[in-house]
Amino acid sequence: MSETSLRSVAVERTNTGHYTATNARGGTLHFATASDDGENAAFTPVELLLAAIGGCTAADVDAAISRHAEPATFSLSVTGDKISDDQGNRMTDLTVTFDVTFPEDDGEGEGEGAERARAILPRAIKASHDRLCTVSRTIEIGTPVTTRIKDA
Secondary structure (H helix, E strand, O other): OOOOOOOOOOEEEEEEOEEEEEEEEOOOEEEOOOOOOOOOOOOOOOHHHHEEEHHHHHHHHHHHHHOOOOOEEEEEEEEEEEEOOOOOOEEEEEEEEEEEEOOHHHHHHHHHHHHHHHOHHHHHHHHHHHHOOOHHHHHHOOOOOOOOOOOO
């Protein structure tokens, strides 16, 4: 692996069930384990996985369509079922649902870009799913995860 391909985050426990992830650029993200009482609004690791899938494919699709027209609305949801079976805890039925609209033609030809963007939206989503989104591609291909304990 080259240094340009290596990605990393460091995760530090900040309190019981609470953690901070720090990337190489110094950005931080706080998360926690699920709260039984529903009081903890922090993202859980599973929700971060869903957000990573959504964020990755959103960036791919946004880059493709925004070259043609600025969307009037752009949102997506990522859902899945958390199950526990003989294979352990895991997510199934992961689904990304896009809700994207474009401005209508204003009578001055401004709608042509929106029509192009509207036409390429399905292809952009498919390209993200099939080859561009590193997160969902990694999940679908099934990349092994190695765990180890750092030498003391």
